[in-house]
Each structure stands twice: as structure tokens, then as C-alpha cells.
Amino acid sequence: xxxxxxxxxxxxxxxxxxxxxxxxxxxxxxxxxxxxxxxxxxxxxxxxxxxxxxxxxxxxxxxxxxxxxxxxxxxxxxxxxxxxxxxxxxxxxxxxxxxxxxxxxxxxxxxxxxxxxxxxxxxxxxxxxxxxxxxxxxxxxxxxxxxxxxxxxxxxxxxxxxxxxxxxxxxxxxxxxxxxxxxxxxxxxxxxxxxxxxxxxxxxxxxxxxxxxxxxxxxxxxxxxxxxxxxxxxxxxxxxxxxxxxxxxxxxxxxxxxxxxxxxxxxxxxxxxxxxxxxxxxxxxxxxxxxxxxxxxxxxxxxxxxxxxxxxxxxxxxxxxxxxxxxxxxxxxxxxxxxxxxxxxxxxxxxxxxxxxxxxxxxxxxxxxxxxxxxxxxxxxxxxxxxxxxxxxxxxxxxxxxxxxxxxxxxxxxxxxxxxxxxxxxxxxxxxxxxxx
Amino acid sequence: xxxxxxxxxxxxxxxxxxxxxxxxxxxxxxxxxxxxxxxxxxxxxxxxxxxxxxxxxxxxxxxxxxxxxxxxxxxxxxxxxxxxxxxxxxxxxxxxxxxxxxxxxxxxxxxxxxxxxxxxxxxxxxxxxxxxxxxxxxxxxxxxxxxxxxxxxxxxxxxxxxxxxxxxxxxxxxxxxxxxxxxxxxxxxxxxxxxxxxxxxxxxxxxxxxxxxxxxxxxxxxxxxxxxxxxxxxxxxxxxxxxxxxxxxxxxxxxxxxxxxxxxxxxxxxxxxxxxxxxxxxxxxxx
Numbered sequence: 242x243x244x245x246x247x248x249x250x251x252x253x254x255x256x257x258x259x260x261x262x263x264x265x266x267x268x269x270x271x272x273x274x275x276x277x278x279x280x281x282x283x284x285x286x287x288x289x290x291x292x293x294x295x296x297x298x299x300x301x302x303x304x305x306x307x308x309x310x311x312x313x314x315x316x317x318x319x320x321x322x323x324x325x326x327x328x329x330x331x332x333x334x335x336x337x338x339x340x341x342x343x344x345x346x347x348x349x350x351x352x353x354x355x356x357x358x359x360x361x362x363x364x365x366x367x368x369x370x371x372x373x374x375x376x377x378x379x380x381x382x383x384x385x386x387x388x389x390x391x392x393x394x395x396x397x398x399x400x401x402x403x404x405x406x407x408x409x410x411x412x413x414x415x416x417x418x419x420x421x422x423x424x425x426x427x428x429x430x431x432x433x434x435x436x437x438x439x440x441x442x443x444x445x446x447x448x449x450x451x452x453x454x455x456x457x458x459x460x461x462x463x464x465x466x467x468x469x470x471x472x473x474x475x476x477x478x479x480x481x482x483x484x485x486x487x488x489x490x491x492x493x494x495x496x497x498x499x500x501x502x503x504x505x506x507x508x509x510x511x512x513x514x515x516x517x518x519x520x521x522x523x524x525x526x527x528x529x530x531x532x533x534x535x536x537x538x539x540x541x542x543x544x545x546x547x548x549x550x551x552x553x554x555x556x557x558x559x560x561x562x563x564x565x566x567x568x569x570x571x572x573x574x575x576x577x578x579x580x581x582x583x584x585x586x587x588x589x590x591x592x593x594x595x596x597x598x599x600x601x602x603x604x605x606x607x608x609x610x611x612x613x614x615x616x617x618x619x620x621x622x623x624x625x626x627x628x629x630x631x632x633x634x635x636x637x638x639x640x641x642x643x644x645x646x647x648x649x650x651x652x653x654x655x656x657x658x659x660x661x662x663x664x665x666x667x668x669x670x671x672x673x674x675x676x677x678x
Numbered sequence: 679x680x681x682x683x684x685x686x687x688x689x690x691x692x693x694x695x696x697x698x699x700x701x702x703x704x705x706x707x708x709x710x711x712x713x714x715x716x717x718x719x720x721x722x723x724x725x726x727x728x729x730x731x732x733x734x735x736x737x738x739x740x741x742x743x744x745x746x747x748x749x750x751x752x753x754x755x756x757x758x759x760x761x762x763x764x765x766x767x768x769x770x771x772x773x774x775x776x777x778x779x780x781x782x783x784x785x786x787x788x789x790x791x792x793x794x795x796x797x798x799x800x801x802x803x804x805x806x807x808x809x810x811x812x813x814x815x816x817x818x819x820x821x822x823x824x825x826x827x828x829x830x831x832x833x834x835x836x837x838x839x840x841x842x843x844x845x846x847x848x849x850x851x852x853x854x855x856x857x858x859x860x861x862x863x864x865x866x867x868x869x870x871x872x873x874x875x876x877x878x879x880x881x882x883x884x885x886x887x888x889x890x891x892x893x894x895x896x897x898x899x900x901x902x903x904x905x906x907x908x909x910x911x912x913x914x915x916x917x918x919x920x921x922x923x924x925x926x927x928x929x930x931x932x933x934x935x936x937x938x939x940x941x942x943x944x945x946x947x948x949x950x951x952x953x954x955x956x957x958x959x960x961x962x963x964x965x
Contacts, residue, residue: 256963342699342806344962350700357697362804370730382722383805 358433742823791864865950910938
């Protein structure tokens, strides 16, 4: 029975939200201390928030603080590779930051047994003026390797990154791909007992990503404990033995990867394929647009969305921007995190958008999407360039694996799309050779 | 699964004892053992600062020598020749340069430590290491420049045919005092600047004012005897006089002055460490 190497009990992290201003100036502090001593002086001393995530903003506008993480407890055993999943803003990165000792928790405690390496970003410590080899030493030292260790692994790091020819040029001359490969390579050769990884596998081109995933797999087979935050369900399924779902700052579920991923998708799906916001104050939006409803129903008026029925996305919103080129885009992503398609519509292209309530319908044809769960992002833009408002995973829907009018069920076929293609066949001539089975 | 025992740990970092992560305490929470474990990283930070600084300047290391030297020339001309400020029997250039060695180091260390936390915000928000290393590195990198300046000073001693005397053996003590002073003030400035971003604009004025409050351009013997203890509360008074005395053998061995300065340095350092530690837990949130 393995030992517990990470134990966290009731970890919580609170960020105080200031008046939109990130930095204090000493002169402001002094000025306000003179003008209104009590309140302003106390609030002036509080630590201002740092990048609050999207979903946390809804309804939190009036509060002075926000709990990015509340009452989180977990236990991780040596050798486990644990995936941490959850929506953006759920608190996954905060959890990792606390376990990496980058920021201190507001409540609770954690105990860690063993050297921790944190990969929260690619290129930690790199300085553009220094050469590739100098940066390998610098970044390696910052990440926690000793000089001797770096020297020992130097050649391996350089060859994994495929930058042998450029190792003595300053990295400011590297292409972004080379830079990322070198940075990831240094980090990948860290050998701590516990590795905390935050979505860094999505760097570089496809070939390099495959290599990185392979390296992660190798690291996990060496018996290290890994905590892996990602949105990529495929990577999580491939690497992790266990998963944890973080929702709204708490551990909502923990268990096998299949179960937890299902819980995650269920969470996304139960928020429904139809959402209505009758009260504009609580509806998602900003000073440009405000959504009043969004529904995904089956095309052709059928009760259920099937492979052949297609779907219809209905959007109702209120527009506040008069006389612009207003456009709308939907993005559909499947449960593996694969972006299936992006589709846009120019609501007004002559600079004549009208303020008021609008309704839109978007028809997804049948025989396009394969069976499964999908989530929809909605973006409103101006001049097809500027973003006015964006909301991710606002609704989800499920395509059932049946086809009405073609028998009651179809075999579950793999593939992202399920097109109905036209096939043709003709017989040319009889042959004398007969294969007797 | 392969047992971890077969993996090798880098020899300089033994497997750490169980670490506990908890909300920050209010009092002094200094983990010296951890700082010692991270000494290689301190070296790398200093190495990086020096490498980057010298790669970016056209004259590189020469700047380390030019700065105190040029200031010394200006002082010799205006304070020495024109204003006739006394110099304790030393030739003016030597009088000023010996003090400027300490002062240039101190001013540079303050400038570097004020901005170090903010400049390194990317690293701070992504990796853990004792944040104390950053002001420590800022204060250490100036020592290399001090070394170059010292070589020039030896040349000056030869030129003016001055022999320092036995007091030069006490030089390391004054050097240590200079480093601790720079660190003490630097800790305050780096933590303050991380929270209140305009502190760095105050620092150049602070340094200028401080220089005139220290015996750089004039000897401390100008200060009346009964005020000398108050004058000594400026920690740099003790450092500068000490430098001058040990390097040249001239001037009085600073006694009350030095005692007051040393006490002040220790207070500044202790306060600096405490304030810095208080900021440390949340620096990643503010920066």
C-alpha cells in the first residue's frame, strides 16, 4: 500500500477584489489616509485580486472578495497520476499554485512528502538575451535542478528539443516553436518525486505534442506522482489512473477517470440544452449584448436530436450597439474537447445594427455530427474582428445514436462526424478463379 | 511500477522533510535551512543579472569602474579644490574614492533590489523558491563591480604612495556591514515596491539625499561631537567611515558612530526580513 504523499485538508483561497485598479500607489494611499481615514485606509491595505476567472464574475460584482478555492481536501498516493479537470475558473490552477507553494492558502493546510516540481508554464525563467545553453542552466536551476544534474542531462535536453544548431544563439532569435520546444524540454527533464502540471502539453506542432505526451507517459511509468490539470480529455484518459473534478472551488467528485469525466460532462450537460434568463440583470452579457435565451432542439420538430435529425440552435438576445457591423459565431465542441466546427453569421453588414431584442436560429444539418455530447460557445463580434462578448459552454446538447426512419438503432461508429455519403457500385465481369472458403 | 528508490536524487538537494503548507503566520518565519538548500539558485540569479547587464552595455565591465571614478573626479574638483572641504590629510581623490566604493555599491544594490520582485514577476508566479533569494541576489551582484573598483583603488594607492596599515584587515567586516545594510534596506524597498508601484521613483531621490547625509563628500569629523551618535543612526555613516578608515589608515577609527550604525543595521535587517516575509505569501497575488 503506497504512502500518501500529498494530503490537503480544507484548503481555501480568498482573493479580495479591489475597485478595478490593480496596483496601489503610495501617494494614493497617503492621500486617502488623510481624506477618509478608516475605510479607505483599511481597504488600501488589502491585497488586490489577480485575474479573476470568467465564471466567477457573474453576480460577484458587488462582493469585496471571492473564494477561488473553498474547503478542498484531497489525498494522493505515491505513484498515482491524477487528472484534475473542471471548467475554467473552477479553481484548478489555484489548487496547483497552493500545492506548489507559489501562493499561500487563506484557510486549511497541506502536507507534501517529497520534492515538488511545478510545470505551470512553459519557459519559466528564460531570459531573451541569454543563449539557449545559458537558458537551459538558468531555467533548470529555477525549476529545481542542480548544476550537476543539468550538465548531466544537457545533451538529452538539447536533442529532445531539436535545437542543436542554435544552442549558442540568444533565444530572442528563436522562432516561437523552437522556444517552446526548448522550454518544454528543460521542464520535461525535471525529476522530482511529485510533478504538478498545468495544461502545458499543448505547445508546439502536432509532432512535438505527440512527443511531449509520450515523455509525460514515460515520466509517469517511472513511478512519480503526477497531478495533471488539463482540458484535454484524451490526454487525461491516456495518462491518468485517477481523476478529480473541481467545480466552483470544491472537489465535486473523485474516482476513476471514466467516472469523473462523465460527471464533468454531466455537469456541463445538465446545465441544459435550454437556458433562459428572464431577468436581464442576471443574464450573461455586457454593455454590448445581453442574452435572454439559448436552446438547442432537434431539427424537423422531432422530440430528440438524432444523427439524422440535425439540430437547431435558437438564440435570443438584446443588442445595445447601434449602427455597427454586428456578427455572431457559434462554436461546437465534443466531449473529448475536439472543436467540431465554427460557424458565423453577419447579422448586419452595412453598419446598420439595431438596438433591441433579436432572435436567431442556426440549423445544423442531419448526418453531420456523430452521436455524443456537445457544448456550444457563443461569440458576438463587430466587423468580424472585434469581440463584443463571449460565453463558453453556454449550452450543451446530446445527439442520440439512432436514426428515425431507418430502423431503431445504429451501431455506434467512431469518428467525429457521421456524414451520409453516396456510394456507387458496378459489376464488371465474372472471373474463373473461385475462392472456396 | 518502478520503485522510486531506483531513481537518483541530485546530490545537493536531499529529499526534503515533509513540508507543510499553511496560511502565513504573522511573526518571523525564517527558514535558514531552506535558504541554504537553494544557494545554487542564488548563484544563478547573480550570474544571470551580471551576464545580462554586461551583454547589454557597450562598455560592459568598464562601467563598474567608470562610475565611482568619474564621481570622484567631480567631487575632487568641486568639493575638494573649489569648496575646500577637509579630507583628513588624505589626497582628495583617495578620500572620495574610498568612500565612493562603498557608496556606489550601496546605491546600485538599492536600485536593483527595489525592482527585482516586479521584474521577476513571471518567475515568482510560476515556480516556488524562497523569495528572499531575489533581494539577496540583487545585493550580491554589486559585489563584483565593487571588486573591479577595488582594483582601481589599489592602483590609486600605489600612485599616491599610501600604505593602508593593519586596519585593512578589518575591511571584510565593513564589507559585511555594507552588504547587510544594503540587504536590510533592499528588503524593505523590494517588498514595498511590489505593493506600491511608485516606490521605485522615490528611490533615486532617496539615494541622493542619503548620500549627503553620509560622510561620502565630507569627513564625519565635521559633525559636532555631541551629535555624532545621531549621525551614526544612519547606518551608511558607519559603513563609509569604516571603508575609508580601513582602506587608507587615515581618519579616526569609528567607535560610537560605528556602534550606532551597526545597531541600526541589525534593526533594519530584522524589520526588513519580517516585512518581506509578511508580503511573501501574497506577493504572487499582488505582483
